[in-house]
Amino acid sequence: MRSFEQELAQLERAQLRRRRLTVEAFTAPAQRVGLRIEGRELTDFSSNDYLGLAREPALARAMAECAARAGAGSAASHLVSGHGREHAQLEEALAEFTGRERALLFGSGYAANLAVMSSLAGRGERALLDKLSHASLIDGARLSGAQLQRYRHADAAAARQVLGAAGAPVAVLATDGVFSMDGDLAPLPALAQAAAARGARLIVDDAHGLGVIGPTGRGSLEHFGLDAHAVPVLVGTLGKAFGSYGAFVAGEAALVEFLLQKARSYIYTTALPQPVAAASRVALELVRREGWRRERVRALTARFRARALAAGVPLMDSATPIQPVVLGSAAAVLAVQARLQAAGYLVVAIRPPTVPQGRARLRIALSAAHEEAQVDALVDALAAALAATAAHPQVLA
Numbered sequence: 001m002r003s004f005e006q007e008l009a010q011l012e013r014a015q016l017r018r019r020r021l022t023v024e025a026f027t028a029p030a031q032r033v034g035l036r037i038e039g040r041e042l043t044d045f046s047s048n049d050y051l052g053l054a055r056e057p058a059l060a061r062a063m064a065e066c067a068a069r070a071g072a073g074s075a076a077s078h079l080v081s082g083h084g085r086e087h088a089q090l091e092e093a094l095a096e097f098t099g100r101e102r103a104l105l106f107g108s109g110y111a112a113n114l115a116v117m118s119s120l121a122g123r124g125e126r127a128l129l130d131k132l133s134h135a136s137l138i139d140g141a142r143l144s145g146a147q148l149q150r151y152r153h154a155d156a157a158a159a160r161q162v163l164g165a166a167g168a169p170v171a172v173l174a175t176d177g178v179f180s181m182d183g184d185l186a187p188l189p190a191l192a193q194a195a196a197a198r199g200a201r202l203i204v205d206d207a208h209g210l211g212v213i214g215p216t217g218r219g220s221l222e223h224f225g226l227d228a229h230a231v232p233v234l235v236g237t238l239g240k241a242f243g244s245y246g247a248f249v250a251g252e253a254a255l256v257e258f259l260l261q262k263a264r265s266y267i268y269t270t271a272l273p274q275p276v277a278a279a280s281r282v283a284l285e286l287v288r289r290e291g292w293r294r295e296r297v298r299a300l301t302a303r304f305r306a307r308a309l310a311a312g313v314p315l316m317d318s319a320t321p322i323q324p325v326v327l328g329s330a331a332a333v334l335a336v337q338a339r340l341q342a343a344g345y346l347v348v349a350i351r352p353p354t355v356p357q358g359r360a361r362l363r364i365a366l367s368a369a370h371e372e373a374q375v376d377a378l379v380d381a382l383a384a385a386l387a388a389t390a391a392h393p394q395v396l397a
């Protein structure tokens with residue numbers, strides 16, 4: 001048996017050992033993207049706070065008011081005595097927002113994806129996933145006992161081919177709406193057609209789409225004009241564009257009731273604290289009312305792309321606030337991260353196994369809370385860091 005020390009040393013040698021950064025304080029509160037880490041003030045370009053809601057005072061106020069009434073913790077699971085009014089009201093608001101009969105709250109997107117995958121597929125069936133699907137969808141598929149098959153990334157023809165191949169029936173086809181590390185969109189209309197033709201349920205995890213994509217922020221489905229019939233199972237998270245925490249599954253009433261009865265990651269866990277649900281409800285209201293946040297993050301994304309491309313930064317084909325710069329090797333991304341950090345920017349290097357081998361990258365994420373000048377300065381710093389790193393080819397892949 002290998003020791004922990006040996007395992008850790010191997011990660012270290014491959015430059016794959018991860019280190020947490022402790023945020024010591026939030027600085028420049030008016031901008032909401034300032035952090036202090038190890039005594040240094042940095043502008044954060046790594047969060048999923050696309051609409052700048054995580055430090056919105058209205059969310060914190062809702063949390064504090066609810067905590068004064070309901071306490072900090074739910075003290076039990078939803079099916080025992082932990083389900084409260086704030087949960088119920090948030091579920092109703094989420095169902096209404098997504099245009100579905102019901103929504104079911106979960107403690108996290110990870111738990112929601114475990115629930116849908118493990119409850120909607122089982123032994124003797126197949127579960128089909130995009131090659132770059134989020135880890136929680138993959139883990140849920142493994143837990144289901146179904147045979148897991150993956151198709152080439154964002155390739156509906158490849159999905160159709162696997163669906164039509166001989167074998168057990170395909171119970172579910174699951175995909176991210178917006179891919180978390182690439183920022184591109186799944187070809188949802190073609191996937192919906194392919195799934196429907198073979199009687200497979202389509203599950204879309206729109207963790208990075210809801211709130212941001214589509215004219216009114218209703219996500220990838222709104223972008224493509226797809227209804228609940230085309231995508232019967234929708235997963236959303238509340239810890240990204242909504243600036244809060246938790247997640248939900250939205251769909252027809254019978255689906256939600258089935259998950260409530262069967263999904264182990266719903267049943268056997270303490271209910272999300274009500275103050276968190278209260279903050280999410282305020283966030284949902286702001287997502288609805290303050291379309292300027294979406295417009296702003298889109299404009300900043302366009303500005304970043306135009307300037308970065310002009311500066312020769314190798315971007316991927318992403319129209320969302322997720323803008324990866326793929327450099328290949330772990331050494332290269334770590335070197336550029338360090339240079340950016342020294343220049344005052346937090347852009348965390350994303351390495352395997354989060355992304356495939358040889359596809360290590362900087363994942364730059366724009367937020368409505370950024371200033372134009374910060375975006376411009378990041379591009380300058382990035383171009384300089386890439387040029388300086390390229391001068392040391394031993395770190396490039």
Ligand SMILES: Cc1ncc(COP(=O)(O)O)c(C=O)c1O
Nearest residue numbers: 108109110134176180207237239
């Ligand atoms: C596509 C996707 N799905 C699900 C999750 C998990 O959501 P949560 O952070 O709420 O557990 C994430 C990221 O964390 C994600 O990127």
